[in-house]
Amino acid sequence: IKEDEKLISFGRILEDGQMCMFYDICVHPNRQGSNLGTLIMNHLIDKIKNKQYVSVGLFVWNGNKTASEFYSKLGFEKVV
Numbered sequence: 001i002k003e004d005e006k007l008i009s010f011g012r013i014l015e016d017g018q019m020c021m022f023y024d025i026c027v028h029p030n031r032q033g034s035n036l037g038t039l040i041m042n043h044l045i046d047k048i049k050n051k052q053y054v055s056v057g058l059f060v061w062n063g064n065k066t067a068s069e070f071y072s073k074l075g076f077e078k079v080v
């Protein structure tokens with residue numbers, strides 16, 4: 001997502017037909033809390049929701065409580 005020609009948020013997925021991983025869901029610190037992350041995640045989820053993957057996942061750094069809570073609200077579950 002760009003604002004005034006400046007990149008303020010982005011996200012990407014990597015899929016191989018069997019698995020799908022979410023990578024680099026990023027929102028500029030000045031724009032965090034403005035629903036851009038949710039907008040990006042919902043867009044990416046819409047792209048893959050009708051596919052038959054063995055697994056769909058993402059990684060969150062240990063101790064990143066904000067990210068863990070964010071992904072949990074979107075329906076992702078923590079797996080150890």
